[in-house]
Amino acid sequence: MPRPLRVAIVGAGPAGIYAADALLKSDTATAPGVSIDLFERMPAPFGLIRYGVAPDHPRIKGIVAALHQVLDKPQVRLFGNVDYPNDISLDDLRSFYDAVIFSTGATADRALTVPGVGLDGSYGAADFVSWYDGHPDVPRTWPLDAEKVAVLGVGNVALDVARILAKTADELLPTEIPANVYDGLKANRAREIHVFGRRGPAQAKFSPMELRELDHSPTIEVIVNPEDIDYDEGSIATRRGNKQADMVAKTLENWAIRDVGERPHKLFLHFFESPVEILGEDGRVTGLRTERTELDGTGNVRGIGVFKDWDLGSVYRAVGYLSDELPKLPWDAASGTVPDEGGRVIDGSGAHVTSSYVTGWIRRGPVGLIGHTKGDANETVANLLADHAEGRLQAPAAPAPEAVDSFLAEHGVRFTTWEGWYKLDAAERALGEPQGRERVKLVEREDMLRESGA
CATH class of the missing domain: 3.50.50.60 (FAD/NAD(P)-binding domain)
Known part of the structure; x- marks a missing residue:
């Protein structure tokens, strides 16, 4: 029986979550299925929306409700507080996944x-x-x-x-x-x-x-x-x-x-x-x-x-x-982006770097509003799935989902999960309740990890 397509997404902001949504809505998600893991260096997801949007813009932060629906899907897992490449490298990711999408944004x-x-x-x-x-x-x-x-x-x-x-x-x-x-x-x-x-x-x-x-x-x-x-x-x-x-x-x-x-x-x-x-x-x-x-x-x-x-x-x-350079990937220093064609990472000769993809600001630079990243993600995912259908992806050595959990545990990485986000969310809302506020954001990483049950 064929196994699900395993995809890692590095960066759990809007661009990464839109890519996960595009994968879930694809025909491949029906048969043989997809299995998606998002890796985020912060203990909490949502990237730009949590750490780049002004606090007096609740309308924009309302996008979180739509992103929540994606992360709630059983085919998706979140690994927060995991830093690429210090906690997990490109070679590590390739050993666990058929494809890797980088959506690390620009900070x-x-x-x-x-x-x-x-x-x-x-x-x-x-x-x-x-x-x-x-x-x-x-x-x-x-x-x-x-x-x-x-x-x-x-x-x-x-x-x-x-x-x-x-x-x-x-x-x-x-x-x-x-x-x-x-x-x-x-x-x-x-x-x-x-x-x-x-x-x-x-x-x-x-x-x-x-x-x-x-x-x-x-x-x-x-x-x-x-x-x-x-x-x-x-x-x-x-x-x-x-x-x-x-x-x-x-x-x-x-x-x-x-x-x-x-x-x-x-x-x-x-x-x-x-x-x-x-x-x-x-x-x-x-x-x-x-x-x-x-x-x-x-x-x-x-x-x-x-x-x-x-x-x-x-x-x-x-x-x-400006985006941070991603180790082990080609880099265009002038634009601060990873060179690509349709979301496929390409090297100096124009060849596709096997199983490697980009979406969002790391792909096209920090332009456009949050919603503009959705079309970007759709194009990248469409090309990833075409490569999968034509057998151009590199099969991972250890595709079982539990292999990732074991790897992080063996390397002493304290990671948060989607279930942990619900705990952190509840803790922040509880802080705001006595003041009649929707939430008060926790700032210290250790506090976030503790409340998330990392």
Whole structure:
């Protein structure tokens, strides 16, 4: 009797879970069946949703309900707190599985090459996001002593960072933020937040809903300079061909023509200002120098040689995420991705690396919203199943599921399970209940392991 197809998925965020869902919905899942193990370096699943989405976005976190349904399936197992490649290597995985899908995402900050980037008070947005999302592997405190703050970038991460810096701690208290984050934000001195983009309103990468949410806070006054509302032929074409870009531009136009109100925290959205240097004194950020830009007719911009120094106490760089290189796999350092064709990992000669696949941001870079990874996963899984049908996968030496449990036990790996997630979930909800909150997130890895019954 043929055995089920054994697939390992490294990374239990949305991309990995969508890949598991695609496998479960395939014909192969009916006969001879599929057996899927997800490996996650954190003790809890859900990746970006748990550690990359701002806590005041419960709507996005609602995606967890759909992901839950996938992980509830009996063909799927979760091994949390298992780090690739330190706890389990590619050779180990190949000995247990017919195929391995990597969906490790992107968690580091992409470099910004301007002078002064290494000064105290110059921060990567990804590090700040990890702090306010209660990531167990980052410090428990964050310096929030600057009254005027810059955020570089015009994407949704920049909006999240700016919004968290501008809101009061008490506004965020109903969310799942842990006590250390609440205490840190309570001491936040920021009163002016300046978001900088080097291009214009039509080129901003905000999603319309996230942009409008900036204006919902009773403490945040969003300000746009009317001189920053400018379009060329390329910008007009973008607005005509992209409904979201047009909605963003209209929102910014409306904010530019209104009077400035009395809300205590001012959040400025600046366009056509390209950062050229982070200014400092005695090793500490004291400001930002930008060059004014202008549109060139195509939607791109060029500098016009007019510079401005902004008095600022800290700078957050939200210029994109970058994936960590995966050992034993080909790597494109420029894009921060694993080279692939249709999700099949390919080497320098263009040949498919047997039984190895990628999906999500490790495949195509950190672009798009969470839902965009579903189509990505479907393509990768379709090609994996085609390779399986045509006999191109490498059969594992030890395909029995219990072989993985034995391996981890023999190597002393304390792993969590899907059943353990239910225990951790219950513990976090119990922490929030006395305060009328849905949950309070546990931060310490050891606490998470204990509550999960690792």
